[in-house]
Amino acid sequence: MPFTIASLVRFEEDIKKSRFEAIAVPVENEQAVKDFLEANKDLTTTHQCWAWKIGHQVRFNDDGEPSGTAGRPILATIEGNELTNVLVLVNRWYGGIKLGTGGLVRAYGGCAGQCLLLAEKIELIEKKKVEFQCQFNEWAIFQYELNSQNIEFEEQYGADGVQVNALLQVHQIEPLALKIQDVTRGREQLKVMEEPADD
Known part of the structure; x- marks a missing residue:
């Protein structure tokens, strides 16, 4: 049975002086994704990486981070939690220490995963x-x-x-x-x- 999340949740952590903030939100369609990303544009961030899944449709964005180090790990946590109709946005404020590709994958995926653990899962009724x-x-x-x-x-x-x-x-x-x-x-x-x- 597919699940989504009940409401918006946030999680923040600092990793090697970079601040990461994950925001997970339920979305019904692609327009809701666009509206949310537009409303949460933050010019103070270094990167705003995201992934979403609605039914069988998925999209993700590394927003300037090395390819495959941000959007894909975020998507993997959504799918790993068996969720759909969910958008996870992870903001990063760079703190001066490079994390390397493995570090980035762990940071983005981990932050998104912690955020989704805080969310109340609800059954998505077809x-x-x-x-x-x-x-x-x-x-x-x-x-x-x-x-x-x-x-x-x-x-x-x-x-x-x-x-x-x-x-x-x-x-x-x-x-x-x-x-x-x-x-x-x-x-x-x-x-x-x-x-x-x-x-």
Whole structure:
């Protein structure tokens, strides 16, 4: 089961006079990554290295450190903790002593790892997009059902009824499908859209 982190966490340590600060944050999509990195640009740092993983997508950045010494070790700690939908940014303020490539890998990976140990892990619940149609007189029943389970939905009114798009947790799909068959006496079916939902 994939996990993400509940909220933003920070960890700081000094290694041979360089100060390292790791910030881990949950992210839903690439735009959230860009927004966070933009908001946390710090011109006082020597390097701002980061890595993120969202589903099967991964990216990392060494920000001027020798290739493979910063972004990749940060990503390795995210994957080692079996996390997804997470961005870890590690800021470094250079203190005058070179760490060497092995030292950098340990510093960036270690700082990111310590930061993630502080985070509360939560299960990432997979959601799927679904759609169904119903008649106007049936809509109140479904509206009540969706609201009572805190399901996100949008409805569109057409000439011949209501078209509903919703975002369901996997375990909610079958009960709703049965409810739709029951209420519409088998006239309508719940359609599960194939592409995974972004959020």
